[in-house]
Amino acid sequence: MSIDAIRRTAAPLRTEVVNALRRAIVAQEFAPGERLVETVMCEKYSVSRTVVREALRQLESEGLVTMVPNRGPEVATLSIHDAESLYEVRRALESLAGSLFAQRATDAQCTALVARLGEIKAAVVSADAEKRLAAKDGYYDVLFAGTGNSEIARMLRSVHARTQMLRNLSLAAPGREAMTIAELTRITAAAAVTRDPQEASAACEEHVRNAAEAALGEMRKLNAG
Structure with missing residues (x-):
């Protein structure tokens, strides 16, 4: 060889x-x-x-x-400061990603985003943690690809890899899982159905802000304990 x-x-x-x-x-x-x-x-x-x-x-x-x-x-161990910094970056980039998807995504990518949302809902019902993670990753793969901007996709994948370490903390917050589905539904509707860049941006920002609040809240509880 x-x-x-x-x-x-x-x-x-x-x-x-x-x-x-x-x-x-x-x-x-x-x-x-x-x-x-x-x-x-x-x-x-x-x-x-x-x-x-x-x-x-x-x-x-x-x-x-x-x-x-x-x-x-x-x-790696993330401090509260590390997590705050990561979520700040993720919120800014994901907001831009939602806006760009609404403007640039193809019809096929819009259809795929709606389908990936369905996969997330099915995974949540199954209560399979690995399936939930794979479904969420698949959703973001489509969202990032639809931006038409490989640099945003590259940076967000790096940030996501680290904030995913906090996903269990975020989902531990009461009612967080149902809120996540509602937030992703809003993102999908704005980005892939009505194609409204401003609404898609706002929906993405809200999703990351709420995820950050949930994860950071749980981190502070653990530190206090």
């Missing part, structure tokens, strides 16, 4: 491990502050240390993993 062929084989494998480890961190299979032992990762994902190290470096660049001197890689 040529060097180029080996590289092409290794790259998709690394991507698979990055995606799998990212999902595990977001789903809190690995808790904030928990060490990510290379030998354990190799066994869990059936890959070499080289692939694991490359995956960890990628996740470090996304802010999901922290390299601690004399200890090694561990799952």
Whole structure:
């Protein structure tokens, strides 16, 4: 096998491990502050240390993993200040994304956004945490693609990866899950049905603001305890 062929084989494998480890961190299979032992990762994902190290470096660049001197890689821990900063950025970018989607998305993308909302509703009914996460990710993939702006999509995916670590805290707030569905329904109607940029922007901003309030509220309760 040529060097180029080996590289092409290794790259998709690394991507698979990055995606799998990212999902595990977001789903809190690995808790904030928990060490990510290379030998354990190799066994869990059936890959070499080289692939694991490359995956960890990628996740470090996304802010999901922290390299601690004399200890090694561990799952990043977000402070309240970190979370506030992330939600501020997410609110601004997602508001812009909603507006751009309403202006630029194709008819097929609008149809897809409505379909993804249906998948989120079905996932919530199923009470399957992994299915909920996948459905929400699918929704945002369509929303970001419809902006026609790859830079917004790139930045938002990075921010989302980190705020997803707080999703369980956000959903722990009473009534938050039902509110999330209502908020996403408003976003979808404005962005994909009526194609109203101003309303889509406002709906996205409201959704992120409410998610932030819920997550930060739960964080403060934990700190107070």
